[in-house]
Amino acid sequence: MISSTRAEIITIGDEILFGQITDTNTQWIGTQLTDIGIRPVRKTSVGDNKQDILDALAEASQRVQVIIVTGGLGPTRDDITKHTFCEYFGTELEINQDALALVTSFFEKRGRAMTEMNVQQAALPKNCTYIPNLCGTAPGMWFEKDNVVYVSLPGVPYEMKNLMEHEILPRLKAKFPTSIIQHKSIRTIGIGESFLAEKIADWETALPTHIKLAYLPHFGQVRLRLTGTGTDQALLEKELQDQVDKVMPVIEEHVFGFDLDELETVVGSLLMQNQATLSTAESCTGGYVASRITAVAGSSRYFEGSVVSYSNAIKMNVLGVKKETLDAFGAVSEQTAREMAEGARNLLNTTFAIATTGIAGPDGGTPEKPVGTVWIACAGPNETFTQLLTLRNDRKINIELTSSYVLNLLRKTILKANLVTKA
Secondary structure, three states: OOOOEEEEEEEEOHHHHOOOOOOOHHHHHHHHHHHOOEEEEEEEEEOOOHHHHHHHHHHHHOOOOEEEEEOOOOOOOOOOHHHHHHHHHOOOEEEOHHHHHHHHHHHHHOOOOOOHHHHHHHEEEOOOEEEOOOOOOOOEEEEEEOOEEEEEEOOOHHHHHHHHHHHHHHHHHHHOOOOEEEEEEEEEEOOOHHHHHHHOHHHHHOOOOOEEEEEEEEOOEEEEEEEEEEOOHHHHHHHHHHHHHHHHHHHHHHEEEEOOOOHHHHHHHHHHHHOOOEEEEEOOOOOHHHHHHHOOOOHHHOEEEEEEOOOHHHHHHOOOOOHHHHHHHOOOOHHHHHHHHHHHHHHHOOOEEEEEEEOOOOOOOOOOOOOOEEEEEEEOOOOEEEEEEEOOOOHHHHHHHHHHHHHHHHHHHHHHOOOOOOO
């Protein structure tokens, strides 16, 4: 088997370290490198400090064969990447005529005059290979030293992506013999990471050495990601699917999808398969469930609407929750959640309706109903299902978790209704 070429991604800029911008470049670059069989093993963020950048380059060169650097290529004084590369490689800047012609054309097409600072965009280290940037003025650079490839790219995402797709990835594929890296994910909900690990321990232990398993928990869900490495893509895909087939009987009750599936897309597909419709009645989630549902393209084919019944008055006057129910059991109760779901289903004339009512926090809890106490319900054509959630003391997390659990309750209710068979 061909050993994987290893890569490190270095982002440059104080704005990333200060949290003023989100680094989306690293995630995208990592995906692209993996797709061509190059394994990202580390990412590093460095401020606009020459010595820190030099140290990061030197350290990375001891670990990997490919170093991708983004940022610090602008025309202003704080953009020091080119000068730092000159020091690292023992060279100096000179005007690259091809780069100058491209920068000049860039400004001419826009009817703008060039300044000396713009001209300096074409000044590149003498020993680099110039990579033309057709989307901006900061050129890419390619260096090679001691069997390590260094690539410097602008930090602007659309410029970086264009250079990677059209120039860098093809060059890397041509230079390095790479293995195939393939991923397969199983999406689970309603079971904790440690409990899931215990359930599948025997299966995990028996995985072949070229297939690795990662547990990726996120808001009540755990994604099991299988990563296989090989030289035959068709064979590798079959091996990964065989492993999924082996473990499914053990965890099937917790699985809602695979790979890029999200709960809102899964329930949307189920609703469309049944020509069924959906409405929501939300209290503690404040419309967030409806927002997730309508974020899916085409959701207008099955989603009718939502009632955000934050007050008891709206619960009674719009959804038809009985005053006696609220007086006897309170707004956060199984009975109220049930009547909210059934009221929304009747009011909006839908096949299914889901409801949330709870104490999101950080205050409002009582000894009997502490913060994180949530009831959810799903009303269908045959019956209504309810579920008690005991969540955390964090408002944002509680809203996120509640939305996921109520969508999963909807998914299970649709399947129990025998309107469709599970794929």
